[in-house]
Amino acid sequence: MKYPVTIVLAAALIAAAPQSNPTPPPAPPNVTQAPASAAPVAVPATPTPNPALQNLLGPTAPPGAKAGATPKPPVNARQGIDGVWEVQIQNGPVTTYDHMNLKQTGDAVTGTYLDNQHNKRYPLSGSVDGQNIRMVVSLPNGSTILMSGRLDGTTDMIGMYNDPKLNVPFTAAYRPKEKWINNLNADPGLSGVGGGTGNPPL
Numbered sequence: 401m402k403y404p405v406t407i408v409l410a411a412a413l414i415a416a417a418p419q420s421n422p423t424p425p426p427a428p429p430n431v432t433q434a435p436a437s438a439a440p441v442a443v444p445a446t447p448t449p450n451p452a453l454q455n456l457l458g459p460t461a462p463p464g465a466k467a468g469a470t471p472k473p474p475v476n477a478r479q480g481i482d483g484v485w486e487v488q489i490q491n492g493p494v495t496t497y498d499h500m501n502l503k504q505t506g507d508a509v510t511g512t513y514l515d516n517q518h519n520k521r522y523p524l525s526g527s528v529d530g531q532n533i534r535m536v537v538s539l540p541n542g543s544t545i546l547m548s549g550r551l552d553g554t555t556d557m558i559g560m561y562n563d564p565k566l567n568v569p570f571t572a573a574y575r576p577k578e579k580w581i582n583n584l585n586a587d588p589g590l591s592g593v594g595g596g597t598g599n600p601p602l
Contacts, residue, residue: 480504484578513537
């Protein structure tokens with residue numbers, strides 16, 4: 401009967417011992433709400449440029465620009481046959497060098513003809529039809545010079561020079577660096593004396 405008493409005493413001790421409840425784990429933080437003191441994070445309106453990436457891929461288009469958009473040409477870009485031309489008039493063994501400053505608007509041509517022998521300028525008008533060109537120079541005495549021919553691109557032309565005395569070939573070449581023609585005064589209507597170069601007395 402010794403063992404049953406021992407079992408009874410052990411059961412009594414266990415029943416009399418204080419019961420301890422395990423500590424519950426802490427509640428997880430509330431992740432749906434940001435702390436009241438947290439400031440909103442600012443997002444930059446445009447990305448910060450990366451010099452290394454730009455060197456590799458080239459400059460990026462400015463904000464608002466359309467991808468693949470063709471840049472506009474400069475305002476002062478040459479149009480058609482605009483500019484100063486050097487004219488060579490072939491009168492037998494003699495070659496006369498004059499200049500003209502042309503401005504093309506659509507098919508119309510306007511400008512100034514410079515008679516180098518007399519250092520005078522005269523108004524010019526004409527038209528371009530494909531590669532064909534026709535120009536009329538108005539002289540102070542009421543007569544005209546007719547220059548008609550063909551263009552070779554926008555830098556060369558060849559044709560015939562007709563005035564009251566001559567009917568001879570001419571050639572002309574575009575001279576982009578001839579700026580001095582713009583500094584000469586237009587002829588006030590005075591007539592000059594011919595210099596024996598093939599041009600009529602103007």
